[in-house]
Amino acid sequence: MALSGIQIYKMLPKTNCKECGFPTCLAFAMKLAAKQVELSACPHVSEESKAQLAESSAPPVRLVTLKSNGYQAAAGNEVVLFRHEKKFFHMPGLFIRVKDDLTSEQIKAKLAPAEAYEVDYVGLELTLDGFAVESVTGDAAAFATAVQAVNAVSHRPLILMSSDPDVIAAGLAAADCEIPLICAADGDNWEAMAGLAKEHKAALVVNGRTLDELADLTEKIKATGVEDLVLNPIGDNLSQRLALSTQIRRLALKKNFRALGYPLFVAPMDGEDIAYQSILAAQGIAKYGGFVVIDYFAPELAYPLLVLRQNIYTDPQKPIQVQPGLYEINDPTPESPVLVTTNFSITYFSVANEVDGSGLPAWLLVTEAEGMSVLTAWAAGKFDAERIAKDVKRFNVADKVANKRIVLPGHTAVLSGELEEELPGWEIKVGPREAVDIPAFMKQVLA
Amino acid sequence: MPVQIPKDKWPGQVRVATIGATEADGGTRTSVITVGGEKALPFMHFEAEMPYRPVIALEIKDRKPDDWSPLLLETWGEAMDAPGAWAKAAEAAGADMLQLSLSLTGVDGEPNTPDKAVTAVQSVLNSSGLPLAVFGPGQKEADNELLVPVAEATKGERIALGICEDKNYRTIVATAMANDHLVTARAPMDVNLSKQLNILITDMGLPLERIIMDPTTGALGYGIEYGYSVMERLRLAALQGDTMTQLPMIVTPGFEAWKAKESKVGTGVPAAWGDWLERAINWETLTAVALLESGADILVLRHPESVRRVRMAIEELMEAEELRLATGN
Numbered sequence: 149m150a151l152s153g154i155q156i157y158k159m160l161p162k163t164n165c166k167e168c169g170f171p172t173c174l175a176f177a178m179k180l181a182a183k184q185v186e187l188s189a190c191p192h193v194s195e196e197s198k199a200q201l202a203e204s205s206a207p208p209v210r211l212v213t214l215k216s217n218g219y220q221a222a223a224g225n226e227v228v229l230f231r232h233e234k235k236f237f238h239m240p241g242l243f244i245r246v247k248d249d250l251t252s253e254q255i256k257a258k259l260a261p262a263e264a265y266e267v268d269y270v271g272l273e274l275t276l277d278g279f280a281v282e283s284v285t286g287d288a289a290a291f292a293t294a295v296q297a298v299n300a301v302s303h304r305p306l307i308l309m310s311s312d313p314d315v316i317a318a319g320l321a322a323a324d325c326e327i328p329l330i331c332a333a334d335g336d337n338w339e340a341m342a343g344l345a346k347e348h349k350a351a352l353v354v355n356g357r358t359l360d361e362l363a364d365l366t367e368k369i370k371a372t373g374v375e376d377l378v379l380n381p382i383g384d385n386l387s388q389r390l391a392l393s394t395q396i397r398r399l400a401l402k403k404n405f406r407a408l409g410y411p412l413f414v415a416p417m418d419g420e421d422i423a424y425q426s427i428l429a430a431q432g433i434a435k436y437g438g439f440v441v442i443d444y445f446a447p448e449l450a451y452p453l454l455v456l457r458q459n460i461y462t463d464p465q466k467p468i469q470v471q472p473g474l475y476e477i478n479d480p481t482p483e484s485p486v487l488v489t490t491n492f493s494i495t496y497f498s499v500a501n502e503v504d505g506s507g508l509p510a511w512l513l514v515t516e517a518e519g520m521s522v523l524t525a526w527a528a529g530k531f532d533a534e535r536i537a538k539d540v541k542r543f544n545v546a547d548k549v550a551n552k553r554i555v556l557p558g559h560t561a562v563l564s565g566e567l568e569e570e571l572p573g574w575e576i577k578v579g580p581r582e583a584v585d586i587p588a589f590m591k592q593v594l595a
Numbered sequence: 596m597p598v599q600i601p602k603d604k605w606p607g608q609v610r611v612a613t614i615g616a617t618e619a620d621g622g623t624r625t626s627v628i629t630v631g632g633e634k635a636l637p638f639m640h641f642e643a644e645m646p647y648r649p650v651i652a653l654e655i656k657d658r659k660p661d662d663w664s665p666l667l668l669e670t671w672g673e674a675m676d677a678p679g680a681w682a683k684a685a686e687a688a689g690a691d692m693l694q695l696s697l698s699l700t701g702v703d704g705e706p707n708t709p710d711k712a713v714t715a716v717q718s719v720l721n722s723s724g725l726p727l728a729v730f731g732p733g734q735k736e737a738d739n740e741l742l743v744p745v746a747e748a749t750k751g752e753r754i755a756l757g758i759c760e761d762k763n764y765r766t767i768v769a770t771a772m773a774n775d776h777l778v779t780a781r782a783p784m785d786v787n788l789s790k791q792l793n794i795l796i797t798d799m800g801l802p803l804e805r806i807i808m809d810p811t812t813g814a815l816g817y818g819i820e821y822g823y824s825v826m827e828r829l830r831l832a833a834l835q836g837d838t839m840t841q842l843p844m845i846v847t848p849g850f851e852a853w854k855a856k857e858s859k860v861g862t863g864v865p866a867a868w869g870d871w872l873e874r875a876i877n878w879e880t881l882t883a884v885a886l887l888e889s890g891a892d893i894l895v896l897r898h899p900e901s902v903r904r905v906r907m908a909i910e911e912l913m914e915a916e917e918l919r920l921a922t923g924n
Contacts, residue, residue, distance in 0.1 A: 231824055232824040265867065360596055360598050363598050367596060386911040386912050387640065387911055387913065390638055391638070391640070391641055394636075395600060399598065402601060426881065427904065430881045430884045430885060434888050434889075446869055446873070447866070447868060447869030450869075451867060451868055451869060452815055452816075452857075452874065452878055455815055456815055459816065459820040459823075460820060460823070464820070494817055498817070498856070521818065582854060584855075584856045
């Protein structure tokens with residue numbers, strides 16, 4: 149269990165030497181309890197206390213990081229069951245799986261577009277995280293060849309999948325990846341798999357059909373010195389998968405149950421079609437997955453999954469905002485119109501992309517609305533005529549334009565009267581309700 | 596190693612609501628839907644039975660819409676020209692329920708009228724035996740002008756009338772009370788505003804069993820995380836015993852997802868967005884699945900393929916055979 153500040157204080161030297169940067173040992177203990185400082189800041193703590201404190205301060209869900217040629221995929225270190233309680237920290241890695249019964253050329257052809265895939269979402273460039281190679285031939289040489297084929301197109305983290313330690317050993321020898329993920333250890337092969345994980349400093353997936361079985365295996369494997377484990381609770385359907393994942397996260401967080409304090413592995417079974425896999429992956433992203441595998445690469449599926457992951461892992465306390473100001477789109481002139489919106493990033497990017505796509509020049513005035521969308525900001529009184537007029541002045545908009553036309557978002561048409569009073573000499577226009585209709589509006593009404 | 600399975604025991608329970616009435620109950624529906632009754636978080640069957648499965652509604656309109664994606668126009672084709680035909684097609688596509696949205700204007704651009712609205716609703720009721728929700732165009736005057744005669748003409752059908760919002764709920768609630776219907780109550784992604792609206796509506800005398808709350812959601816990429824978390828918080832509050840949050844939830848992922856550029860538009864978009872139709876269906880389906888996991892009781896969709904996929908998710912999530920959580924349990 150996590151210790152309180154007082155409990156931690158009892159284990160500190162209590163000399164108030166201040167070398168940790170805090171005035172007293174008690175103050176330092178409080179910071180430790182809040183996980184805001186590291187114990188290593190105290191130079192005088194005893195080895196015994198160190199061991200005790202390390203055990204109690206270990207995160208309830210272990211952070212497991214796959215590393216490869218400068219890429220990494222990390223999962224774990226989560227502290228809540230629901231994102232609104234704080235936030236979800238480590239976005240699950242998304243991996244595309246290939247099987248070793250394909251030829252090297254087929255593997256390269258399948259994976260090259262996935263490797264190169266990059267999509268823009270609200271100014272972020274989103275990519276996939278790596279690839280999984282599964283042995284279906286059972287042949288070690290075929291597996292090694294498949295791993296090499298993957299490495300010929302990608303240097304991202306790898307997941308090596310087989311229940312046969314000899315096959316995994318061949319894959320590990322062939323793989324160009326500092327910390328790959330071995331998948332998987334089970335009741336029969338765990339000793340050999342743990343040995344391979346230790347030897348190659350790899351992380352290891354543990355398969356189990358019940359929580360008992362999983363906890364049993366992780367304890368045995370941990371005793372051999374392998375700690376970077378990932379749990380694969382095998383469920384026959386979405387319901388079982390959800391129940392098992394939820395219970396694992398609950399046990400780790402609420403009971404501090406170490407044997408299940410590891411990130412989760414989510415992969416489809418054989419023969420599940422792309423529609424089913426899309427739903428399974430979405431559930432994995434929303435409900436506690438750490439490494440999520442799908443068999444298909446298609447941009448029309450990769451894009452929504454990457455966006456879902458981004459959305460679920462957004463910090464609920466901090467809406468993503470853009471800087472308020474006057475933005476120039478398509479080289480505006482003093483004759484170009486001024487469009488107004490708020491500084492919520494999704495709103496900004498929706499509007500800016502449409503204006504940009506219209507090919508027509510415009511000024512985009514992004515007002516300070518505390519990161520809220522137009523309707524929310526309007527309802528909360530953060531987007532009204534007074535505030536818009538204030539930002540028109542603050543960003544010297546009148547100096548940039550000769551033709552004083554300002555366009556309100558359609559949802560806030562009601563503000564036009566007041567804005568006319570706030571901005572004498574300006575022509576107030578009402579734009580469309582949805583960003584997607586902006587190009588047509590610009591062509592028909594503003595041109 | 597025997598693992599002690601923590602089971603949450605909640606003091607509260609979501610209320611049960613039924614939309615639609617069969618002949619025996621004073622209506623003409625051949626089927627009804629019942630939702631709610633949850634005593635645990637979504638699909639945690641090992642803690643408490645989930646008595647009613649989440650329901651899929653298809654949105655139809657009283658006339659061919661001007662602003663829907665070409666993909667939807669293509670899918671529904673000529674059925675969109677007549678609400679009765681559209682209702683039949685939606686039933687054939689596997690919906691449990693229909694959600695009819697009344698338009699502000701007719702195809703000729705003239706304002707919609709009470710007579711036309713009533714005719715459209717009756718044509719839907721005559722063409723399909725599914726239970727029905729009817730939403731106004733979303734403007735106060737028009738909503739009240741159209742929904743009151745609709746409610747009167749369909750007395751006893753137990754239609755869900757919407758959308759009640761804090762700035763306009765009195766007229767809709769009054770007519771629902773007078774004509775044995777339900778209402779949907781929408782608040783803008785805020786737990787307290789949802790509660791407040793439910794209180795205002797029950798203060799008028801409509802029983803909680805006849806309110807379905809709509810917490811509002813955003814599409815994937817357009818604020819889904821806000822709706823998602825508000826739904827989780829509302830459901831947690833309900834289970835903790837907060838009466839005014841103990842209502843089934845309806846959400847409109849179809850409306851939201853098909854408004855997004857990703858679904859609506861097929862040209863002039865980045866190549867990284869991939870195939871248009873499949874992307875649009877993924878957009879709607881993944882929005883719906885995320886909301887299902889956060890507590891939705893009724894999901895209103897627009898595309899038949901999304902209905903098929905979300906149905907597949909619901910079927911699996913409702914499988915409640917004894918779980919292999921632990922050998923000892």
